[in-house]
Structures are given as C-alpha cells and as structure tokens.
Amino acid sequence: MAKRKAEGYLSGKEARRISRENRKITNELEKKRKRKKVPESEYLTKMHDPNNAVEFDNLHTYFFTDAGTVKSVDGVSYEVPIGKTVGVVGESGCGKSVTSLSLMQLLQRPQGQIVEGEIRLNLGDKAVDVAKMPYEAVQHLRGNFVSMIFQEPMTSLNPVFRIGDQINEVIELHDGEGKSREDMKKRTIELLEMVGIANSEGVYQMFPHELSGGMRQRVCIAMALACNPRVIIADEPTTALDVTIQAQVLDLLRSLKDKINSSIMFITHDLGVIAEMADYVVVMYAGRIVEKGTAEDIFYHPAHPYTIGLMASKPVVGRQVDKLYSIPGKVPNPVNMPDYCYFKDRCEMCVEKCGGEYPCEVSISPTHKVSCYRYYEIKNQEGGDVS
Amino acid sequence: MEAGNIVIILRFSDEGGGFSLRNYIIKRVIFSIFILFFVTLTIYTLIRCLPASYVETMAMQLASKPGAKPYEEWVAQLNASYGLDQPILIGYFHWLSDFAHGNFGDSWRFTVPVIQKFREVIGVSFVMGAISLVLELVIAIPLGVVAATKQYSKADYAISASALVGISLPTFFFATILKLIFSVKMGWFDTHGMVGRNFAQLDAMGKFLDQANHLVLPIATLTIVSVGSLMRYTRTNMLEVLNADYIRTARAKGLSEGKVIYHHAFRNTLIPLVTIVGGSLPGLFSGALITETLFSIPGIGFTSYQAMTAGDIPFTMFYLSFIAVLTLAGNLISDILYAVVDPRVRLS
Numbered sequence: 001m002a003k004r005k006a007e008g009y010l011s012g013k014e015a016r017r018i019s020r021e022n023r024k025i026t027n028e029l030e031k032k033r034k035r036k037k038v039p040e041s042e043y044l045t046k047m048h049d050p051n052n053a054v055e056f057d058n059l060h061t062y063f064f065t066d067a068g069t070v071k072s073v074d075g076v077s078y079e080v081p082i083g084k085t086v087g088v089v090g091e092s093g094c095g096k097s098v099t100s101l102s103l104m105q106l107l108q109r110p111q112g113q114i115v116e117g118e119i120r121l122n123l124g125d126k127a128v129d130v131a132k133m134p135y136e137a138v139q140h141l142r143g144n145f146v147s148m149i150f151q152e153p154m155t156s157l158n159p160v161f162r163i164g165d166q167i168n169e170v171i172e173l174h175d176g177e178g179k180s181r182e183d184m185k186k187r188t189i190e191l192l193e194m195v196g197i198a199n200s201e202g203v204y205q206m207f208p209h210e211l212s213g214g215m216r217q218r219v220c221i222a223m224a225l226a227c228n229p230r231v232i233i234a235d236e237p238t239t240a241l242d243v244t245i246q247a248q249v250l251d252l253l254r255s256l257k258d259k260i261n262s263s264i265m266f267i268t269h270d271l272g273v274i275a276e277m278a279d280y281v282v283v284m285y286a287g288r289i290v291e292k293g294t295a296e297d298i299f300y301h302p303a304h305p306y307t308i309g310l311m312a313s314k315p316v317v318g319r320q321v322d323k324l325y326s327i328p329g330k331v332p333n334p335v336n337m338p339d340y341c342y343f344k345d346r347c348e349m350c351v352e353k354c355g356g357e358y359p360c361e362v363s364i365s366p367t368h369k370v371s372c373y374r375y376y377e378i379k380n381q382e383g384g385d386v387s
Numbered sequence: 388m389e390a391g392n393i394v395i396i397l398r399f400s401d402e403g404g405g406f407s408l409r410n411y412i413i414k415r416v417i418f419s420i421f422i423l424f425f426v427t428l429t430i431y432t433l434i435r436c437l438p439a440s441y442v443e444t445m446a447m448q449l450a451s452k453p454g455a456k457p458y459e460e461w462v463a464q465l466n467a468s469y470g471l472d473q474p475i476l477i478g479y480f481h482w483l484s485d486f487a488h489g490n491f492g493d494s495w496r497f498t499v500p501v502i503q504k505f506r507e508v509i510g511v512s513f514v515m516g517a518i519s520l521v522l523e524l525v526i527a528i529p530l531g532v533v534a535a536t537k538q539y540s541k542a543d544y545a546i547s548a549s550a551l552v553g554i555s556l557p558t559f560f561f562a563t564i565l566k567l568i569f570s571v572k573m574g575w576f577d578t579h580g581m582v583g584r585n586f587a588q589l590d591a592m593g594k595f596l597d598q599a600n601h602l603v604l605p606i607a608t609l610t611i612v613s614v615g616s617l618m619r620y621t622r623t624n625m626l627e628v629l630n631a632d633y634i635r636t637a638r639a640k641g642l643s644e645g646k647v648i649y650h651h652a653f654r655n656t657l658i659p660l661v662t663i664v665g666g667s668l669p670g671l672f673s674g675a676l677i678t679e680t681l682f683s684i685p686g687i688g689f690t691s692y693q694a695m696t697a698g699d700i701p702f703t704m705f706y707l708s709f710i711a712v713l714t715l716a717g718n719l720i721s722d723i724l725y726a727v728v729d730p731r732v733r734l735s
Contacts (some may be wrong), residue, residue, distance in 0.1 A: 026623065104639060106635060106638055106639060135644070139641050139642070140641065141641070141642035141644060142638065142640065143639060143640040143641035144641055147640075148639045149640065150635070150636060150639075152632050155631060155632040155633060156632045156633055156635075156636045157618075157634040157636065158636070158637065158651055158654075158655070159633070159655070159729075159730070159731055160654050160655055160658070160729065160730060161651075161654070169640060169642070170640045170641070173641055173642065174641060207730040207731070209730070209731045220636070223636075223640070336431055358559060
C-alpha cells in the first residue's frame with residue numbers, strides 16, 4: 001500500500017497480488033458453499049424473536065474485486081417482523097440491495113461473499129441461517145419462502161418464454177405436487193388478476209415484449225407472490241417506471257400488503273414511497289445502518305444528520321424553493337474505509353468527538369436507534385444501552 | 388415450445404396483412420436476383436481479364452505440332468469458336484442468356500458438360516462439409532457453454548486459448564503439419580487422393596473404409612480450423628445472456644443451476660447460434676477449395692481450382708455463380724430463422 005501513488009491507482013504488481021489473494025479467499029468460500037448433502041443441523045438456528053420473519057445479525061457481505069475488498073455490507077443488523085413492511089433507504093451503492101441479495105444468496109459470484117454474521121429466516125416450524133447455507137439448500141428457499149421483485153421490469157422476464165409458462169414454472173417448482181397443468185394455469189390466471197391485469201387469459205399467452213413496463217412489473221409481482229412467500233423483497237420496484245405507473249404499482253403493492261400475510265422488505269431511494277408503505281424504516285449509509293426505527297420515529301424525529309439531510313433534500317408539495325437541498329460531497333470510496341464515522345466528511349453537524357472510531361448504536365427510544373456521537377449524551381444521561 | 392413459436396410467428400404474420408412471410412421471401416428473392424446480376428457481371432469481367440487464357444495455351448500446343456498452322460491463326464480460330472472474340476459485355480449477355488435457360492455449357496478443361504462434372508464432384512464435398520459441420524457443432528457449442536459458465540476458470544482459459552490457436556492457424560499450414568505428423572511420420576494416412584493404391588481390388592466395405600480413411604485428415608483440418616470461431620461465438624453470447632437480468636430472475640425463482648443454464652440461458656444463446664449455423668448450411672455445397680486442393684480430394688473446390696488455373700471460363704463462371712447463390716440463400720435462411728427462434732422478431 002505504501003507505493004500507492006494516487007487515490008485509486010494500483011500498480012500491476014499490486015493488482016496481481018490482490019487478485020491472487022482474492023482468488024484464494026473466494027475459492028475457499030465457494031468450495032464450502034458448493035458442498036452437496038450438507039446435514040440440515042449445520043444451518044438450523046433459532047429466531048431470537050419468533051415474531052420476526054427475518055433477522056439480519058451483524059451481516060458482513062464483501063466483494064473481492066481486483067481493486068481491493070469492497071465492504072458493501074459491514075455489520076448490518078435489523079429485523080423484519082412477520083406481516084410488517086420494512087423500508088430500507090439510502091443513496092446508491094450504500095448496500096441496500098446487497099443486503100437483500102445476501103438473503104437470497106444471489107450475489108455476483110464468486111466475488112460477492114457473505115463473510116460474517118447471520119441471516120436468520122423464520123420458516124414457521126423451524127428457522128435457518130441463510131448465511132451458512134450451501135447453494136443446494138438455498139434453492140429451496142428462493143421463490144418459495146423468499147421471493148424478489150426486481151428493479152428492471154423491462155429486462156427481468158425471459159424474452160423467449162411466454163408469461164404463463166414463466167409463472168407456471170415457479171408454481172410447478174415449489175407447489176407442483178399433484179397439480180395438473182390446468183390447475184397451475186388456473187392459479188397463474190388468478191395471480192395475474194390479483195395484480196390487476198384485466199386481460200389475464202390473453203397475457204398468459206403473450207411474450208414479455210408484448211407488454212409495457214408497468215404490465216411486466218405486475219407480472220414480476222405475480223411471480224413473486226406465486227408461492228405465498230413469507231418474505232417479499234421489493235428492490236426499487238418502481239424506479240424504472242414512469243410516474244403514473246409508479247403510483248399504480250405502489251397502490252397495487254399497498255393493497256396486496258393487506259391481502260397477503262407476507263413481510264415485505266421495501267428497498268428504495270424514495271422517502272415518499274417509504275412513508276406510504278413502511279411500518280419500520282432502516283437508513284443505510286456506506287454499508288452500515290446509521291438509523292433505524294418505526295416510520296414515525298424516522299419521519300417525525302429524524303436523528304442522524306444523514307437522515308435529516310435526506311429529509312431536507314426531498315421536494316415538498318406546496319413549498320417553492322429555487323434550489324433543492326442536497327447533501328454536500330459524495331459517498332466515500334468503498335475500498336479502504338476509514339475507521340471513523342463514514343459520514344463525518346459530509347456532515348454539517350460535526351462535533352469534536354467525530355474524529356474517533358465508528359460510533360456505536362445508541363437507543364434514543366425503545367424502537368429508535370441511531371449511530372451518531374451527538375446522541376452519546378442521551379445515552380450517558382439515561383444510562384441507555386449500547387448494543 | 389420451439390414448435391409452438393414457429394406456429395405463432397406464422398399466425399401473427401398472417402394477421403399482419405396477408406401472407407407476410409411469403410411476401411417477405413418473394414421480395415428477398417427478387418432482390419437477390421438483382422444482386423446476382425451484378426455479382427456475375429463482375430465475375431465475368433474479371434475472368435475475361437485474367438492472364439490465364441485457355442485459348443492461348445491450347446493454340447501453343449496445336450501450333451507446336453509438326454506441320455500445323457502458325458500460332459496466331461490458331462488463336463484467332465479458337466477465339467472465334469469459343470466466342471472470345473466478342474467484347475466482354477456482349478460475351479456476358481451471351482453467357483447470361485444461356486445461364487438463364489439452364490444451359491451451363493461445356494467445361495473446356497474437362498471436356499464434359501459443366502453440370503455433369505458438377506454432379507460427379509459435389510458429393511464428396513458435401514460429405515466432407517456435412518461431417519465437419521456436425522463435428523464443429525458437437526465440439527464448439529458444449530465447450531463454449533462450459534467456458535462461459537466457468538468464466539476465468541482453468542477450463543475457460545484452456546478452451547479460449549485453443550480456440551484462438553484454431554482461429555489463427557492458416558489452413559495450408561495446419562494441413563501440412565497434419566500430413567507431416569500423421570502421414571509422413573506415423574504413416575497412418577495417405578498424403579493425398581481419395582482412394583488408395585489397391586482400391587480396385589477391395590470389396591465394397593473395404594472401398595468404403597479406404598475412402599473414409601482418406602477423408603480423415605481433410606475433415607480434421609476443416610473442423611479444427613473453423614471450430615474456434617464458433618466456440619468463441621458461443622462463449623461470448625452465453626456470457627452476455629448469463630449476465631442478463633432474467634437469469635437472475637430465474638435463479639430467484641429457485642431453479643437449479645442446470646435448469647437456469649440449459650433452459651433459460653441456452654434458449655437465448657440459441658438465437659444467434661441458430662441463425663449463424665442456419666446461414667452456413669448452403670455453404671455445405673460450396674466445397675473447401677484450399678483443403679481439397681492440398682489433399683487432392685476431387686471435390687467441387689479442387690475441381691474449380693483446376694478449372695480456374697486452366698482458364699476454363701464456363702466451369703469457373705458456373706462455380707462462382709453457384710457460390711453467390713449459396714451466399715444469398717444463406718443470408719435469407721438466417722433472416723428467416725431469426726424470426727422463427729426469436730419471438731421478438733417479425734419479418735416485414
């Protein structure tokens with residue numbers, strides 16, 4: 001590292017050394033994941049709170065790139081209670097999606113790896129730790145217990161297969177026992193109607209390119225709902241859609257939320273969407289959680305300077321401003337993060353102590369937690385716990 | 388599934404204003420005839436301008452006979468009888484009208500009708516082409532898929548490197564190396580020809596085996612030289628598909644890795660592959676000029692090479708027009724196949 005001439009500059013020798021080391025680490029992790037016939041006991045676990053559908057516990061997901069190790073998710077812990085919606089917000093590249101992809105084990109292999117921590121998933125009669133599961137076992141969770149709605153409806157459906165066949169495939173895979181093709185078709189049509197597709201029989205026969213972006217996203221949502229999963233991850237489901245369609249899809253998701261009994265992890269940049277959808281909110285910054293709490297906590301009493309900045313940069317209907325507020329600076333380079341508050345360099349409320357090591361989590365109310373030095377006094381005064 | 392696609396395409400096409408697929412083909416064929424006209428005109432002009440003149444060689448031979456007419460008189464007489472005394476353009480239209488009437492003339496070099504010579508030699512070229520195409524597909528596609536699914540692994544590097552070696556080897560060089568190793572050093576095969584020395588004494592089975600033995604090296608050359616590019620093509624397309632969002636969706640459904648790769652990804656990789664392979668099907672009849680010549684295999688390639696060096700205008704014109712027709716047919720087939728395998732493509 002001493003030879004580093006400029007920020008981001010790597011000599012050939014250094015790059016080779018990094019990629020060699022990466023390969024060593026990822027090969028070992030991959031080997032462990034690829035094992036066949038792993039006894040279930042190895043990844044069985046117990047939920048800390050049986051009312052939770054998912055518990056992320058000190059999750060570390062790293063990407064071993066040729067430019068160095070990127071700590072995309074660096075010690076993230078939060079819970080998704082059964083039947084509730086958790087909104088995850090943050091800038092691009094702060095680890096929101098990577099956290100959810102870790103739950104599905106859909107990370108870009110072999111670079112992306114879960115290196116530490118637990119992801120406890122409640123399967124009803126038992127609980128598993130997804131972080132320890134081999135690929136073979138995770139396959140049975142995907143689509144069945146956990147499903148995902150992706151950001152890009154235009155490219156998320158296979159262009160050469162019919163809509164009906166693509167949805168049938170999920171049903172056949174997880175619920176197919178004893179079902180005839182007719183039964184599956186009936187279920188698929190029912191799903192298509194549930195997500196508000198009027199011409200469900202026609203759409204069943206269509207190819208993805210014959211549908212608009214909003215329609216395709218509805219199909220993706222139908223696919224995600226097909227096997228009544230316990231957790232649905234919606235990874236920016238409205239980002240690629242135009243505003244009117246966004247509103248329709250959000251309405252759909254909100255109405256589905258009441259109909260189905262699944263927990264939803266809603267990932268988005270859009271605070272307005274979160275305010276409408278979420279029961280709990282997690283604010284992430286540079287791979288860590290800076291603040292979490294109920295929607296009320298976050299929206300009415302934002303504590304972390306980053307959350308306050310996000311709120312301030314949101315346009316408000318009826319108020320005229322010349323320039324929308326934006327948080328100064330940009331997200332730091334994810335390779336070689338410093339050991340102090342990652343937001344320090346952009347923070348307008350910096351205090352003297354901020355130069356110290358990364359602040360730990362402070363509870364400012366039973367539901368509301370924040371990682372910021374500015375709240376250490378509260379902790380000291382009230383003797384609040386530090387977790 | 389595949390058959391279903393074809394049906395839907397035709398049905399959709401029917402809805403879009405009459406028999407649009409048939410119209411499309413008719414339009415393309417008319418277009419191809421225009422192209423063919425200019426291609427043959429160019430070829431004819433070039434051949435007439437070539438220094439290798441059949442007539443001059445012939446006149447030289449005849450004039451050197453004892454008591455014969457002088458060379459100049461022979462040239463004039465032969466030019467008149469072969470129709471070479473006319474200007475190029477007139478000569479071309481003569482050729483064209485004969486060609487359009489299905490009269491391809493007699494080969495000067497082989498002194499038989501062109502079509503008869505063609506029938507004699509096309510068989511072995513087709514067999515060679517077909518076998519090497521099948522081998523190519525069987526080797527290139529699975530290896531390309533493996534290389535893509537295990538990108539940057541040792542297998543991938545090995546496959547990509549050998550593909551590059553195959554692409555870089557010139558046919559004449561590689562064929563010579565093969566001959567040196569397997570014919571000269573090992574003595575397993577003859578260096579050239581279609582049949583062995585004692586072919587006439589063999590029974591039917593023996594004759595077949597003898598011919599097959601003589602085709603091993605030419606087919607190996609053809610396959611190895613062309614397998615690399617198809618392999619790389621498969622790998623590139625497969626990689627592109629594997630990084631697509633819908634593959635992540637397929638994984639998110641809980642499908643097994645095999646199903647993801649061989650059902651969801653491969654079906655998409657097949658689109659460019661089918662069109663490129665379909666387009667090369669007419670090429671099976673075009674022969675392999677260099678390989679056949681190097682191994683003295685009496686196929687269409689070697690025969691037309693002989694005709695060209697002798698300045699045999701009727702046979703050369705026939706062969707080159709034939710190649711042009713095959714190329715145009717190949718393009719048409721690949722466009723039609725595109726619409727068949729890719730539901731997003733409509734011909735219009």
